[in-house]
Amino acid sequence: MMTGAVVVAAGQGRRMAERWQHSPMAGVLGAPVAKQFLPLGGKPVVVHALSVFEACDAVDAVVLVVPEADVAYARREVVDRFALHKVRCVVAGGRRRQDSVLRGLWSLRDEGVDWEYVVVHDGVRPLVTETLVLKVLDEARRSGAATLGLPVRETVKVIDPDGRVSLTPERSRLWLIQTPQAFRFRLLLEAHERAAARDLEGPDDCTLVEAMGEPVRVVLGHPANIKVTEPEDLLVAEALMGWRHDGGMGVERRNGS
Numbered sequence: 001m002m003t004g005a006v007v008v009a010a011g012q013g014r015r016m017a018e019r020w021q022h023s024p025m026a027g028v029l030g031a032p033v034a035k036q037f038l039p040l041g042g043k044p045v046v047v048h049a050l051s052v053f054e055a056c057d058a059v060d061a062v063v064l065v066v067p068e069a070d071v072a073y074a075r076r077e078v079v080d081r082f083a084l085h086k087v088r089c090v091v092a093g094g095r096r097r098q099d100s101v102l103r104g105l106w107s108l109r110d111e112g113v114d115w116e117y118v119v120v121h122d123g124v125r126p127l128v129t130e131t132l133v134l135k136v137l138d139e140a141r142r143s144g145a146a147t148l149g150l151p152v153r154e155t156v157k158v159i160d161p162d163g164r165v166s167l168t169p170e171r172s173r174l175w176l177i178q179t180p181q182a183f184r185f186r187l188l189l190e191a192h193e194r195a196a197a198r199d200l201e202g203p204d205d206c207t208l209v210e211a212m213g214e215p216v217r218v219v220l221g222h223p224a225n226i227k228v229t230e231p232e233d234l235l236v237a238e239a240l241m242g243w244r245h246d247g248g249m250g251v252e253r254r255n256g257s
């Protein structure tokens, strides 16, 4: 049962760049670098997630997707420097996240391996753990498509462009969705190819599977599995990593995930 992983890190980091100059990070780290390559705990952000897949026996190979201009840099400074042997390929991403995922899936397919499952992960979620990867993969093996998520803790409102509230959805059914997401390989490839052919957009991979009318299951993620989106997220990630390494908060052990 062969399982591949696609780690997407081909974004532009627009929100990070827009807020950089006005953030405490500008003073510490100087000029902005694409956020997936920013240093976090002494390593580029993307290396943290890749290292989790490297150590996870349930994953056989990884494709890393980066901006076209950074392919050679990523091979040298990420894959070779950190001895990430499971990374079979570094490929250039596309304009949207889903274009980058599709290029990663094509690269896996072109390996000529009969992939049964695939795990897709945002390279800018450095606090993913092997436990989370295994949890979502187990659910995909049962049901075909699964994602991590967290029940929303606060009230959510839909706001009109003029700032007026138009709707307050019932919170009990709202979840925040994380990656990794896991799928039967052929199901996800078909979902992406159909979306490309029909010009369908989705913020995550599950949306494209949902658009085919296929069921997607959600399993409990972890609040520490944050997406580094804006400058302050780096400080949060650094702090969470420190707790984890010190065992101070016992995040993994206490919550059993």
Ligand SMILES: Nc1ccn([C@@H]2O[C@H](COP(=O)(O)OP(=O)(O)OP(=O)(O)O)[C@@H](O)[C@H]2O)c(=O)n1
Residues within 6 Å of the ligand: 008, 009, 010, 011, 012, 013, 014, 015, 016, 036, 065, 093, 094, 095, 096, 097, 098, 100, 101, 121, 122, 123, 124, 125, 227, 228, 229
């Ligand atoms: N064309 C794209 C866009 C996004 N991503 C990846 O998808 C993940 C989630 O995207 P996001 O946090 O939105 O990253 P960016 O697109 O870089 O950020 P922004 O939206 O602020 O520009 C990231 O790992 C990002 O690198 C990608 O591989 N290819």
Ligand SMILES: C[C@](O)(CO)[C@H](O)COP(=O)(O)O
Residues within 6 Å of the ligand: 097, 122, 176, 177, 178, 179, 203, 204, 205, 227
């Ligand atoms: C895939 C994702 O991380 C799930 O929460 C999210 O949809 C990515 O969105 P972004 O706009 O590309 O950050």
